Amino acid sequence: MNNPTERLEPHLANALSNTSTRAAAATALDALTLYGETFASRVLLGTARYPSLQALTDSVAAAQPGMLTVALRRQISGTGDVNAGFFDVLKQGTVPLLPNTAGCHSVREAVNTALMAREVFATDWIKLELIGDDYTLQPDPLGLVEAATQLIREGFKVLPYCTEDLVVGRKLLDVGCQALMPWGAPIGTGKGIVNPYGLRMLRERLPDVPLIVDAGLGLPSHACQVMEWGFDGVLLNTAVSQATFPARMAGAFAAATQAGRTAWLAGPMPERDTAHPSTAVVGTPFWHHAGTQP
DSSP: OOSGGGGSOHHHHHHHHTHHHHHHHHHHHTOEEETTEEESOSEEEEOSSOSOHHHHHHHHHHHOOSEEEEEHHHHHTSOHHHHHHHHHHHHHSOSOEEEEOTTOOSHHHHHHHHHHHHHHHOOOEEEEOOBSOTTTOOBOHHHHHHHHHHHHHTTOEEEEEEOSOHHHHHHHHHTTOOOBEEOSSSTTOOOOOSOHHHHHHHHHHOTTSOBEEESOOOSHHHHHHHHHTTOOEEEESHHHHTSSSHHHHHHHHHHHHHHHHHHHHHOOOOOOSSOOOSSOSTTSOGGGSTTOOO
C-alpha cells in the first residue's frame, strides 16, 4: 500500500481523495465579482519594474491573476523597442487588463489618461490613481472624487486607489464607484498594514462593498492577513517585481491570498484575553479539576 489513504477507513479515504476537487469547486463558486463581472483570481498583478519580460511572463503564470494592471503614461515615456515587446506580451495573454492613471497629479490628467487608455486597450476598466503628495504618494481625496465622477459619466468601471478614509470611500461610492482599492501602506514601501484599525473599520462599515487592498504589501503574510479580515482581494506589484525570484514570490502571494480567503470563509475562532483549555474536563484525572487537591 504505497498510498497512505488506502490504509484509512473507506469513507475517510474517499473524503481525502475528493478534497482537491471540492476545494477547486469552492474556489470557482467564490469568485471575485466587480461591476457584475467575475474573475478567476483574487490577486491582481502589476506589470511594472520587472527585471525582464521573461520575469513578468513567469510571474503571471505563477500567480494566475484575475487582472493585470498597466500604466499607460509610464509605458509611453519608455523606449520604443521595450514598449513593443511589453505590449505584445500583454496582448498575447488571456488575462484581462486594468489600465491605470499612475503618475497623474490633476483631475484633467487622470481623465485624459483614462480616455487614452480606453482607446489603446479597448476596455472600460480603469484603476484611478490621482496623487496628492509626491513624498508619500498619498491619493488626493478631493480630486479623486471629482475624477471618479467624470469617469463614471463617461462609462468607465472605476476602481479608485484611495486610503482607508471611510468618509472619502463613501463619497466615491456615492458618485458611482462599485468597489474601492484602499492602500495598506504607501506605494512601494512593503511595510504591510500600517493602520490595521482604520482598514478593519473600513471593512466593517462597508460590508457589502468589494475592497481590494492596494499598495504597501511586501510579504505573502500581509496578503493572507487582510484576506483573513474579509477583504476581497489584493493588488501587488513591487512586492513581486522586486523580489529576488519574482515568479516564486508571485506563486507564494497567490497561495497566501487563497489561504487567507479560505480561513475567513471558515470562520476563525474569536480572540480571547484569557487562556482556555483545548481538552475537555470530562475524562481527565480528578486532581486536574478546578479546586481539587491531589
